[in-house]
Amino acid sequence: MRLLQISDTHNRHNELTNLPEVDLVIHCGDFTEQGTEEEVLDFLNWFIELPYKHKIFVTGNHDLCLWDAEGIEDLPDNIHFLQDRGCEIEGIKFFGLAYNHSEELIPDGIDVLVTHEPPVMILDESSGTHWGNAPLRNRVLDVKPRYHLFGHAHDAFGTEKHDGIVFSNGTSLDDNYNIRNKPKVFILEI
Numbered sequence: 001m002r003l004l005q006i007s008d009t010h011n012r013h014n015e016l017t018n019l020p021e022v023d024l025v026i027h028c029g030d031f032t033e034q035g036t037e038e039e040v041l042d043f044l045n046w047f048i049e050l051p052y053k054h055k056i057f058v059t060g061n062h063d064l065c066l067w068d069a070e071g072i073e074d075l076p077d078n079i080h081f082l083q084d085r086g087c088e089i090e091g092i093k094f095f096g097l098a099y100n101h102s103e104e105l106i107p108d109g110i111d112v113l114v115t116h117e118p119p120v121m122i123l124d125e126s127s128g129t130h131w132g133n134a135p136l137r138n139r140v141l142d143v144k145p146r147y148h149l150f151g152h153a154h155d156a157f158g159t160e161k162h163d164g165i166v167f168s169n170g171t172s173l174d175d176n177y178n179i180r181n182k183p184k185v186f187i188l189e190i
Contacts, residue, residue: 001023001024001089001090001092001187001188002020002021002022002023002024002185002186002187002188003022003023003024003025003026003112003185003186003187003188004019004020004022004024004025004026004052004183004184004185005026005028005149005168005170005183005184005185005186006025006026006027006028006170006172006183007027007028007029007030007060007116007149007150007151007152007169007170007171007172008028008029008030008060008151008152008154008171008172008173009027009030009031009043009172009173010030010031010032010033010062010173010177011031011032011033011039011042011043012172012173012177012179013031013043013046013047014046015179016172016179016183019050019183020183020185022052022185023052023053023054023090024052024053024054024055024056024089025047025050025052025054025055025056025183026055026056026057026112026114026149027047027055027056027057027058028057028058028060028114028115028116028149028150028151028152028170029057029058029059029060029061029062029063029099029115029116029151029152030060030061030062030063030116030151030152031043031047031057031060031063032062032063032064033062034062034064035062035063035064035065035066035067036064036065037065040063040065040066044072044075047079048075048076048079052078053078054078054080054089055078055079055080056079056080056082056087056094056096056114057079057080057081057082057096058081058082058083058096058097058098058099058114058115058116059083059098059099059116060099060116060151060152061099061100061116061152063099066081066083067098067099067100069081069083070083071083080094080096081096082094082095082096082097082114083096083098084096084097084098084101084105086107086110092111092112092188093109093110093111093112094110094111094112094113094114095107095110095112095113095114095145096113096114096115097113097114097115097136098116099115099116099117100117103133103135103136103138103139103140104139106139106140106143107143108143110143110145111145111146111147111188112145112146112147112148112149112188113140113143113145113147113148113149114149114150115136115148115149115150116150116151116152117131117132117133117136117150117152118131118132118133118136118150118151118152118153118156118167118169119132119133119134119136119137119140119148119150119167120132120133120134120136120137121137122137122160122162122167123150123153123156123157123158123159123160123167123168123169124152124153124156124169125153125155125156126152126153126154126155126156126175127155127175131152131153132153140165141163141165144163144164144165145165146164146165146166146188146189147165147166147168147186147188148165148166148167148168149168149170150167150168150169150170151169151170151171152169152171153169153171154171154173154174154175155174155175156169156171157169157170157171157180157181159184166186168184168186170183170184
């Protein structure tokens with residue numbers, strides 16, 4: 001399965017053009033700037049129109065109006081809002097943790113973890129600050145998903161492998177809110 005990772009577009013999603021052909025797109029949060037319903041609707045309209053078979057997204061710290069949402073009504077069946085929940089697509093188990101929610105919600109036995117926050121000290125430094133979450137790192141190292149996809153730290157775009165886990169910060173914007181990074185493509189080998 002080919003997967004496209006996007007994160008931290010902050011209302012600039014429409015500027016992402018010529019996206020590669022994949023089976024699944026995942027947005028790791030901060031698709032809005034102020035977290036208003038209008039911004040969310042604009043993002044969802046764009047996301048729904050993307051020509052991908054499967055789509056997953058989670059909330060980031062800017063996506064305020066969805067922080068406590070348990071779901072979104074009337075989403076197409078191929079779009080998964082993983083707010084502290086999981087789904088299985090073509091035999092691959094995904095789980096999405098909402099921004100600033102307890103890492104204890106992450107179950108064992110998942111293949112791909114999607115969060116907004118990075119784990120502490122792994123692709124989490126931006127503007128001289130480590131933005132990562134220590135309890136999240138501990139839980140990820142216990143659960144051992146094959147992939148942990150996130151964003152949040154705009155200057156820490158990249159991929160690293162630790163303890164058999166692929167960690168990926170897929171932020172699209174830099175700290176000056178310029179689109180700097182192309183969305184990442186992974187071939188999921190589970």
